[in-house]
Each structure stands twice: as C-alpha cells, then as structure tokens.
Amino acid sequence: MRKPFVAGNWKMxxxxxxxxxLVSGILNGMGRVNNVEVVVCPxxxxxxxxxxxxxxxxxxxxxxxxxxxxxxAHTGKISVSMLTDVGCKYAIIxxxxxxxxxxxxxxxxxxxxxxxxxxxxxxxxxxxxxLEERExxxxxxxVEEQLQGVVARTGIKALENAVIAYEPVWAxxxxxxxxxxxxxxxxxxxxxxxxxxxxxxxxxxxILYGGSVKAANAKELFSQTxxxxxxxxxxxxxxxxxxxxxxxAG
Numbered sequence: 001m002r003k004p005f006v007a008g009n010w011k012m013x014x015x016x017x018x019x020x021x022l023v024s025g026i027l028n029g030m031g032r033v034n035n036v037e038v039v040v041c042p043x044x045x046x047x048x049x050x051x052x053x054x055x056x057x058x059x060x061x062x063x064x065x066x067x068x069x070x071x072x073a074h075t076g077k078i079s080v081s082m083l084t085d086v087g088c089k090y091a092i093i094x095x096x097x098x099x100x101x102x103x104x105x106x107x108x109x110x111x112x113x114x115x116x117x118x119x120x121x122x123x124x125x126x127x128x129x130x131l132e133e134r135e136x137x138x139x140x141x142x143v144e145e146q147l148q149g150v151v152a153r154t155g156i157k158a159l160e161n162a163v164i165a166y167e168p169v170w171a172x173x174x175x176x177x178x179x180x181x182x183x184x185x186x187x188x189x190x191x192x193x194x195x196x197x198x199x200x201x202x203x204x205x206x207i208l209y210g211g212s213v214k215a216a217n218a219k220e221l222f223s224q225t226x227x228x229x230x231x232x233x234x235x236x237x238x239x240x241x242x243x244x245x246x247x248x249a250g
Contacts, residue, residue, distance in 0.1 A: 004222065004249035005163060005206045005229035007039040007062060007124060008236025009092060019046050023053040025239025030058065032243060034250040036229070039090050040236070044078055051087040062090030065098060066121065068111035080119030091116045092231070093123040094146070096169045106149030113150050117161060124163045124231065125150060126210070127190070131170035139168075140189050147193060156197035164190060164207045165231040171211030173233060180220050180227075183209045187226035215244035222249050 014022070019042060026040070041062040042050045051061055067077035083091060093116060094109035104112070109125070116123045127146040129139045143166070151158070166186050168178050178186075187207050195202035209221055210231035221227055229249045236242045 002206050002228050004036045005208060006036055006246045006249050007041060008232050008242055009041045010236060012043055013237055022239055023050060026242060027057055029239060029243030033246045036246050036250040038246050041092055048086045060089045061087050063088050064092050066091040066112055066116050068115045080115050080121050084120050088121060090124055091121045094126045096128055096167055096172060106146060110150045110153040114154060122161060124165055126165045126167050128167040128169050139186060144193060156201060159194060159205050160201050164205060165210050167210035175212055177212040177217055180224050183221060184224035184226060191226050213245060215241050218245045218248035
C-alpha cells in the first residue's frame with residue numbers, strides 16, 4: 001500500500017514573518033491529516049529557519065533544487081551535503097520552471113538526481129509536457145523521454161528511493177487543471193512504463209500530480225488509482241488550503 005504524499009513547493013515566495021505564520025498554520029492543522037506524508041519546500045534562504053520551526057513535527061523538509069556538484073567554485077549553487085546538513089529529506093529535481101529557463105535538460109536532471117541519492121536526499125523527479133506537445137499527441141513520448149533520461153543513467157532500481165511528479169506544464173500556475181481522467185491516464189502510463197522494467201517498484205513508487213491543485217479538486221484527483229498525492233504550488237502558500245489538500249490525500 002503506497003502512503004499518500006503531498007509536497008508544498010513555495011517557489012520564490014515568502015518572508016521570515018509570512019513563513020513563520022504559514023508553518024504555524026500547517027502544524028496546527030496536521031491533526032486533520034491522517035496517514036499522509038507531508039513535505040514543505042521553502043526557498044533556500046529559509047530552509048534552516050523552517051527546519052527549526054518543524055522540529056519535533058511529522059512534516060518533512062525539502063528543497064526546490066540541488067546542485068549536481070558536491071562543492072567548489074560554483075557560485076550560487078547549493079550542494080546535497082548542505083541540504084542534509086540543515087535537515088532536508090527531499091529535493092525537487094527537474095521542475096518545469098527549471099528545465100527551459102535554467103537549462104536543466106535531461107542530462108542535467110539525471111546528474112542532479114544521482115547527486116541527491118548519493119548524498120542521502122530523496123529526489124522528487126518532475127516530468128510533464130507542454131501544451132503544444134499535448135495537442136500534438138506527444139504527451140507519452142515526452143514523459144517517457146524524461147524518465148528514460150534518468151533511468152538510462154541510474155537503472156530502474158533508483159526509482160525505489162524516489163518520488164515521481166507528473167506536472168503538465170500547461171496546468172502550472174495557469175488555473176487550468178488536467179481532468180482527473182487526463183491525469184490518471186498519464187499516471188497509469190508512467191506506472192506501466194516502470195512495470196515493464198520492474199513490477200515491484202511500479203507497485204511501490206509514488207506518483208504525484210502537480211498542476212493547479214486546490215482543495216476543491218484535490219479529492220477527485222487523489223481518488224484516481226495511480227495518483228498518490230500532489231506537488232502543490234500556489235495553494236501551498238495558504239495553510240488552510242494546503243491542509244485541506246493534505247486531508248483529501250488521506
């Protein structure tokens with residue numbers, strides 16, 4: 001049985017004051033969340049502070065990215081050892097906002113994935129298609145290529161200690177959401193793709209949906225057979241909304 005998983009990606013939002021209020025609200029609402037793994041991913045500069053606020057709670061900490069390099073002359077980058085040093089358990093890898101704008105191509109995503117696992121951080125591997133790719137019927141080909149970009153380097157066994165997030169790019173921050181049937185179709189494709197290599201891992205790997213998830217649509221999305229939770233963007237910045245989404249996953 002796969003334990004539901006909900007991660008909040010705060011992106012480049014927040015201040016010390018607003019994040020303290022947000023974390024307090026999330027912790028106060030966790031009593032309504034049953035049997036769900038909950039993770040928050042703050043901006044890098046607030047990770048240490050959020051770690052202190054979460055101390056003693058069941059909410060885990062993640063980062064929004066990680067460097068493929070371990071150390072050295074890489075101005076502005078954050079290594080996996082730095083993340084573990086401040087208490088990060090997870091790292092988002094290959095988010096659609098990084099792939100085109102920051103040149104996180106498949107080979108870079110694979111190197112970050114490898115670095116994260118090697119350093120003891122669990123990758124949340126993001127895959128998903130552009131609107132024009134969906135309209136051209138290329139969704140499965142695009143997703144397969146993104147998955148293969150990692151698995152070709154790591155082997156399928158690496159997914160045993162990873163989370164996959166399907167995020168249709170056209171639904172991120174747009175207010176548009178893939179219908180539950182559309183999302184389930186791609187999630188089933190991903191699971192079946194993994195199953196061709198290893199049925200045991202396919203049954204265990206958690207596949208999240210990301211793309212304008214809200215409390216109003218979360219229950220229907222999460223009720224789909226192969227959707228194990230969500231990677232939540234804007235809605236994770238409001239404690240009540242985020243807790244309602246987490247509760248829906250349970």
